[in-house]
Amino acid sequence: MLEPQRRDQALGMALLAPTVLLFALLIFYPVAQSLFLSLHRVSTLTLRTQWIGLANFRALFADPAFRISFINTLIWTVSAVSLQLVLGVGVALLLNGRLVGRSAARGLLLFPYLLPTAVAVLVWRWLFNDLYGLINYALMSIGLISAPVPWLSQSPNAMITVILVGTWKFFPFVVIAVLARLQSIPESLYEAARIDGAGRWAQFWDITLPQLAGVLSVVILLRSIWDFKEFDLIYLMTGGGPGISTQTLPILVYRQAFQLLNFGRGAAVAVTMFGFMLLFFAVHVWVTRRREVEA
């Protein structure tokens, strides 16, 4: 017969066990498996493995394509997240004001976010088409350009175009998050500021932005993680081309694993990406905690 204290401990552990087990299965196993694969030469076809230590990582860091893909990933992530924030906050402020048809606008705004990526990409690729795209046609009709612009087949046009389409697709998420927070800022704060003679810009800078800091911090974290590992939009828009000018790390993972059939090398890229994301997360936590302590 167990003592009551030991019995409570056993019960506690038994109650925790399913959570720990699920956590281990859903989080630790895939991470450990990726790490295991990255240290092996693995044929994607046969799944035969051979221990090669850090050779995949050494080959990766020596490969110019990895460096270019990493830089492309940073350019894409920083630019897309920044534009999404600017556009998202701007539109949220507009929708928070008195606007005719505000409810309809709020509904329509979600449209790009709800549209499946494959469909959105098809539409945009058609719009940007070099021979019969509507954008080139419109620009040529008004005399802004004399020949079609290769939007997706010349560098840096391709990266700029992908960033713009990515911004269009994902900025509604920022709007939703920011708008929800905007609606909960007490009106009394603005009234007091107006009495003290604060203009619109001062109100935004000294009231709205500090009130949004928390939600923006979470939005930046989430959007950065999602954009850092974005695959389908970029792959479907350009396939990583022209050359490898829009090839990001997730596309490199796909190429290594499913085109070059080198699963181990693909896992090494994925593990490296995971490391970068952990680093980013650590910085985010540190900044957030410091802000909380200062507050």
Added chain:
Amino acid sequence: MSDLCVSRRGFVAAAVGALACPQIVRAQGRTTLRFWTSQGAPAQMAAWKDIFARFEQANPRFTVAIELYSDDDIWPKLTAGFAARNLPDLISFVQAYTVATLANNDLLEPFDEVVKAVGEDDFFPGMRDIYKIDGRYVAATLNNATSSNLWYRKDLLGEAGVAPPKTWDEQLDAARKLTKGDIYGNSLPYGRTSFASTMMVNFIHQAGGMIVNPDGSVGLNSPATVAALEFLADMFPFAPPGATNYSWGEVLNSFVTGRAAMAPYTGRPIAIVAQQNPKILDSISVIPYPYRREGHPAFDCPFNSLFIPKGAANVGGAKLLATALFEKRNYIQFLHTTPGHILPSLKSISTSAELFDQPLMQKFRPEIELMMRSTAQARNLVKESDDSPYDLKAGDIFNSAALSEMLQDVVVNKVPAKQAAAKAADKVAEILKA
């Protein structure tokens, strides 16, 4: 309470029943054969269904389930299938490079029985032997196509006073003269795509070079490759502005919509122009793709394969089905779904009157016969010359995109052709060594 118990049991029984369904089907003597194909256009699906209905009638033990894949997702699907041991019984239309990779990993069932049942001598020799490794067949060429053709607009060439080009010099001159207003002289795939890699193999062969020499050494870093790259760079200004991302669809579109005066392609433009831009149907024709004056004519084909993956559940049934696909009625019915695009691998079909018993096949008979002659002489990276051994690494070379990246280095990154060829040769050497 008892109702609930029954309901749960009923639910479990239904679930188990659903899971066991394939076994029940087998127990009743009807086995489902899973057939993979990339050819799923409405007319092709209708033809498959017809063909399989006849097969099921003749072989009541089997039913056939069609599963579609696309050229872009064949590797993810295949690798997932092998990993999960959940494979189709018969796979069609996979290119020779992919078959080489599978053969290199011992992932194919022997196919000798099927080839012998169809008749070894009936295959065009090149199309039969492409899948013969160490005296054994690992697959069969179900049918074939070649993109080593140059489609051209007779009316536009006539207006520009240009004869259909036979050599690269003549083609460059024609492209220059034909590029006017919103018409581009020549559409070519400059993207990092499978079409660009396919065309690169052909251009290097036409220039008199090789990617891998018969002795197994890398032949890519050669004056022939440099000449091919320089020719393609010279042609680039006469291609549509988006050509650096072009693959199959874009090249075809540019020609079919009338925006390109010349373009390489299989026989597919015949049906597509007839459907989508019939006003230029009488103005299109095809010639063998021009070659380098110092080189020789060369043709590249995918050798659309038919094979059984190792681990397939019904090897015997798959062999029966494979043999049925070569039966004359089935074979010609399928070829007629895309007139002129897919060409026969069997001599008896190529000479049969029924093959041309279709309006577009009839109208374009000279062009189709020309393409059939080309495919009969065509080669592939897996066997670049008579003296070359079967290159089991051809798929790895092709999938690495080393060839299309070399082209992009020259056209997009403005790397000198010699340097780009040397870099690509190093990549190929690394693949051969691995």
